[in-house]
Amino acid sequence: MAQASKLVDKALLKTLVPPSSLNAENFQELARKATVEEVPAGRIVFKKGDVDRKTLYVLSGEVELVGENGIDAVIRGGSQEARHPVANHQPRQVTARARTAVTLTRFDSDLLDILLTWDQLSGIEVSDISTEESESEDGGDWMTRILQSKAFLRIPPANIQHMFMRLQEMPVKKGQVILRQGDEGDYYYIISRGKFRVTRESSSGSSVTLATLADGDAFGEEALISDAKRNATITADSDGLLMRLSKEDFNELLKAPMLNEVDIERAKLMVRDGAVLMDVRMESEHKAGAIKGSVNIPLFMLRLKAESLDPRKRYICYCETGRRSQAAAYLLSEAGFESYTLKGGLQAVSQGAGATPQG
Numbered sequence: 599m600a601q602a603s604k605l606v607d608k609a610l611l612k613t614l615v616p617p618s619s620l621n622a623e624n625f626q627e628l629a630r631k632a633t634v635e636e637v638p639a640g641r642i643v644f645k646k647g648d649v650d651r652k653t654l655y656v657l658s659g660e661v662e663l664v665g666e667n668g669i670d671a672v673i674r675g676g677s678q679e680a681r682h683p684v685a686n687h688q689p690r691q692v693t694a695r696a697r698t699a700v701t702l703t704r705f706d707s708d709l710l711d712i713l714l715t716w717d718q719l720s721g722i723e724v725s726d727i728s729t730e731e732s733e734s735e736d737g738g739d740w741m742t743r744i745l746q747s748k749a750f751l752r753i754p755p756a757n758i759q760h761m762f763m764r765l766q767e768m769p770v771k772k773g774q775v776i777l778r779q780g781d782e783g784d785y786y787y788i789i790s791r792g793k794f795r796v797t798r799e800s801s802s803g804s805s806v807t808l809a810t811l812a813d814g815d816a817f818g819e820e821a822l823i824s825d826a827k828r829n830a831t832i833t834a835d836s837d838g839l840l841m842r843l844s845k846e847d848f849n850e851l852l853k854a855p856m857l858n859e860v861d862i863e864r865a866k867l868m869v870r871d872g873a874v875l876m877d878v879r880m881e882s883e884h885k886a887g888a889i890k891g892s893v894n895i896p897l898f899m900l901r902l903k904a905e906s907l908d909p910r911k912r913y914i915c916y917c918e919t920g921r922r923s924q925a926a927a928y929l930l931s932e933a934g935f936e937s938y939t940l941k942g943g944l945q946a947v948s949q950g951a952g953a954t955p956q957g
Contacts, residue, residue: 605629605632606632606657606703608629611629613681614655615681615682616879616882617710619882620714624716627713634703635701635702637659637699637700638699639696641695641696643684643694643700643702646665646690649688650688653683653705653706654683654694654704655683655684657675657700657702658676658700658701659675660673660696660698661694661696661702672697686918707919708919712921715922715925716827718896718922740788757855760851764843765788766841767790767840768841769840770792770834772837776834777832779797779798779831780827781828782821782827783821783845784844785848786842787816787817788815788816789840790838792836792839794815794817794833795832796808796830796831798831810835817832818832819852819932822849823924823925853928856932857927858927860939860940860941861940862947868912868914868938872912873911873938875940876913877889877892877916878895878900879897879917897922897925904935911936912935912938913930914937914938915939916939916940918944919943923939923943924939
């Protein structure tokens with residue numbers, strides 16, 4: 599019988615960046631997959647040019663990074679450098695070799711990034727997402743209100759036409775739960791008629807009301823942008839009617855037109871013309887290595903910080919893989935900003951083009 603894999607001590611896992619920033623639930627999810635890997639001295643950990651989609655940490659021992667001119671650096675377990683992923687570019691820019699016997703752990707990069715995205719999107723308050731409540735009793739024409747929102751100004755008219763054709767009517771009764779915190783995202787909703795209450799359950803189990811939504815308000819997009827879980831519960835406070843759009847139709851008709859990708863060379867030209875590079879990772883990740891000249895606004899802080907941004911500027915969002923930056927760019931687009939994502943994220947940027955430590 600094969601021996602069960604040994605898991606990384608959670609106290610040690612808590613020292614690593616960015617896993618240390620995860621909330622308790624997502625940290626536990628990662629911890630269940632954090633196995634210890636023992637590598638003897640002299641063995642190659644990864645080779646230059648590899649595309650393995652893994653995020654790797656040195657837990658003990660020494661790993662040397664070998665470039666074209668010999669050894670570029672040595673990562674020692676327990677050091678400050680070892681708290682961060684080893685040479686985390688894809689394809690790999692250097693060869694990593696065990697200088698001594700070492701213990702490692704590696705995560706699937708997409709898994710780690712999904713957990714980070716879920717974690718940060720769950721901190722975005724739905725009260726910040728809704729449009730202003732209607733002053734009239736019936737809320738006016740919901741179609742007019744939704745089309746006048748900043749989010750829809752960038753959607754091609756043909757897409758809007760298709761959206762209205764694909765919307766499904768969903769009658770609701772007072773007290774009906776439309777979506778529940780923690781569930782997977784499946785639909786985007788627009789309120790045609792009715793009142794709806796947004797609540798979120800805290801870690802202590804208490805429920806807090808965040809907002810009341812009315813005719814013309816939309817909800818549910820965050821869970822669709824980056825395959826995140828629902829960040830709140832929506833309950834009908836009256837009988838009403840919702841229009842809902844499937845995840846597939848949302849991605850095709852609404853998400854895709856609002857996300858513009860640029861590669862690093864195009865991004866450099868845009869920055870010279872006044873665009874702003876925005877790192878939407880956690881502050882600890884930004885300090886460990888970021889593109890020179892970029893500003894750091896973590897995804898979960900973006901709605902709070904949006905009012906301080908210059909609407910005349912273009913914003914190029916980036917993260918490690920591109921997942922969090924897609925969510926950020928979409929949210930900026932909703933707020934009326936011209937936003938872009940850096941294609942492939944930092945992992946696709948060559949080592950010489952960015953990812954320098956920030957003081």
